[in-house]
Amino acid sequence: MSDVADMALAGSGVGRIEWADRSMPVLRLIRERFAADRPLDGWRIAACMHVTTETANLIRTLQAGGAHVSLAASNPLSTQDDTAAALAVEYGASVFARSGVDRDGYYRHIHQALEIGPDLVLDDGCDLVNLLHLERTDLLGAVKGGCEETTTGVIRLHQMAREGALKFPMVAVNDTDTKHMFDNRYGTGQSTLDGIIRATNTLLAGKTIVIAGFGYCGRGLAERARGLGARVVVTEIDPVKALDAVLQGFAVEPMDDACRHGDVFITVTGNRDVIRGEHLAAMKDGAILANSGHFDVEIDVRALADLAVAVNPGVRPQADEYVLADGRRLVLLAEGRLVNLAAAEGHPAAVMDMSFADQALTCAWLAEAHAGLAAAVHDVPKEIDTEVARLKLASMAIGIDSLTPDQEEYLRSWRLGS
Known part of the structure; x- marks a missing residue:
């Protein structure tokens, strides 16, 4: 059945x-x-x-x-x-x-x-x-x-x-x-940007892309967005991951600051309310909102609906435009669900x-x-x-080295020094 x-x-x-x-x-x-x-x-x-x-x-x-x-x-x-x-x-x-x-x-x-x-x-x-x-x-x-x-x-x-x-x-x-090293980093990194491009046909070069979360998914996204010519800003709650992002050359800011100048926002945290009402209210006209975390809770879609005075659904496939009281427009992709699978074909x-x-x-x-x-x-x-x-x-027809008997013995023994 x-x-x-x-x-x-x-x-x-x-x-x-x-x-x-x-x-x-x-x-x-x-x-x-x-x-x-x-x-x-x-x-x-x-x-x-x-x-x-x-x-x-x-x-x-x-x-x-x-x-x-x-x-x-x-x-x-x-x-x-x-x-x-x-x-x-x-x-x-x-x-x-x-x-x-x-x-x-x-x-x-x-x-x-x-x-x-x-x-x-x-x-x-x-x-x-x-x-x-x-x-x-x-x-x-x-x-x-x-x-x-x-x-x-x-x-x-x-x-x-x-x-x-x-x-x-x-x-x-x-x-x-x-x-996680390959699926999350290379798969999510490529397929998320694929979904955003298919849904919006936007040029990412020169844009400011704000990536919420710098785990394996966030790293993959940041690497590929930079490769497409975007300026990448990372938001994080983990100081170690934030430091990693800084040392890889990415800007790191709180969402309270990044929300004011980002062109494209991508959430990949696994948590809820990463982009909230106060962030949405401060965004610039035309900002694009996308989620690649598993559930549709990372962007507060209800808060977005409450802020909007009008909604233009399906302005493009998997893209809904929310019009705010002052005329600014925010574009939500895939209803806040997984953009790489809803607007593209996944990994x-x-x-x-x-x-x-x-x-x-x-x-x-x-x-x-x-x-x-x-x-x-x-x-x-x-x-x-x-x-x-x-x-x-x-x-892939790729070979790698193997340990010699002497190398294996060296790794097993604590008696062998320099």
């Missing part, structure tokens, strides 16, 4: 999924391995993720390992209806996702995905795990573990663990090097190749190791991270 917009779109979805697959050689190798070893044979996996072509190739890989997978969308605006149809019709997954579904439909779809009675869960923002713990406690006993792939979701999981609320082990796939497949390889191998590891894991947040085993990097380098 599935709930998708149009099953007739399956043919075009297959073409797009196969196109993405060409840039995902690591996941393809893992799929071949899974098909031979069947590490997930008979396991039921419920996933709440962006329904994109790259995600489809992860689902195919889990299925090759023997899993039965149900999938709900983690963001209504990121769902690709043809991909959802292809997964349901051609690949045999249960898919509950429609582009632009409302809030009630969003949660209904997560409930439907959970009807599989999952052994494992894959989450993107912790909404599925949250729902399990608050409303579907009848299913908790069967869940052996799961994976979370976003900074926002990992923050929520750690809070659940601190309060003793988390009932099964969750692995923070987001925190592994081959995820390039070559980046998601590593993130989803981490997910697939971690699922196989959880199927074996879950009994010995506490109900807490766990790191991805280092050997999985290393294997994914090794496979990616091999797919």
Whole structure:
């Protein structure tokens, strides 16, 4: 059973999924391995993720390992209806996702995905795990573990663990090097600017771009915005990250100051109300507001609506213009949701190749190791991270050095000095 917009779109979805697959050689190798070893044979996996072509190739890989997978969308605006149809019709997954579904439909779809009675869960923002713990406690006993792939979701999981609320082990796939160093930095860095350019057709060279948050996503954005000729201003609450931004040559200011002269604002913090009413009231005419944090809470959209005397929806695709009392106009992209997935196509497949390889191998590891894991947040085993990097380098025909026996002995011994 599935709930998708149009099953007739399956043919075009297959073409797009196969196109993405060409840039995902690591996941393809893992799929071949899974098909031979069947590490997930008979396991039921419920996933709440962006329904994109790259995600489809992860689902195919889990299925090759023997899993039965149900999938709900983690963001209504990121769902690709043809991909959802292809997964349901051609690949045999249960898919509950429609582009632009409302809030009630969003949660209904997560409930439907959970009807599989999952052994494992894959989450993107912790909404599925949250729902399990608050409303579907009848299913908790069967869940052996799961994976979370976003900074926002990992923050929520750690809070659940601190309060003793988390009932099964969750692995923070987001925190592994081959995820956050590449997906967050290079994927978000490129795809966010792609979404802004598609939505506005603005020239970024010469603009002042204010980036709220200097984690891996913020660093990637800052690097690429500077490369396009923008003046980059960073806002931060963490003094270490702020210092890092300064030493990389970026201006650092409080949002109270940056809001007055920024041309484009991008939030990537994982927290709420990063851009508030007082900031919006001080912005210059034509300022562009975009969010690449997981949830639509980083820009206070309600405060923006309260300030506006008129709203011109859809002045461009995924761009709404809010007119203030003095005539100034602020442009909100993608309703304050993930601009890189709503206004563009998300991360390039070559980046998601590593993130989803981490997910697939971690699922196989959880199927074996879950009994010995506490109900807490766990790191991805280092050997999985290393294997994914090794496979990616091999797919790029890049070789690296290995330690000689003498070097290995030197690293093992504390007796050898200078």
